[in-house]
Amino acid sequence: MNKDSSAVRPLARFIARSMDHALYGGLLLLVMPVFDIWLEGVSFYLFFIGEIVFLESFLLSKWGYTPAKYLFAIKIRTSNFQKLSFKSAVKRTWRVLFRGLGLMIPIVSIFTALNAYVLLTGKGSTSWDEDEKLNIVRGRSRV
Secondary structure: OOOOOOHHHHHHHHHHHHOOOOHHHHHHHHHHHHHHOOOOOHHHHHHHHHHHHHHHHHHHHOOOOHHHHHOOOOOEEEEOOOOOOOHHHHHHHHHHHHHHHHHHHOHHHHHHHHHHHHHHHHOOOOOOHHOOEEEEEEOOOOO
């Protein structure tokens, strides 16, 4: 694996994930009034986590990237450089949420994000990508 942190682009991956989550949250806020659903607190959080798992997994299995990953030219591929199956994408997304984002729980997420950063810059990959032997294909960023 490549140990050059500029080659693994941890900041680009972090910004892409943050942009995707902002997009998913915005979609949820737009859809709630249409269906006359008003979620707050824990129910919003749980629905948002479910939305992330479904949307990200769907996009990764369909295209191999999410909207922000596309902008940053980051593709997720299998060991054979194929797009992930929906099942593999769901596994990866759950692992990212647990290991990389600490389920977005304040304080916990700081430690899980730091640990993921150390692994990514030290080994050149994250634990969730190693588990499924995934390849992160990086191209020239569009932003």
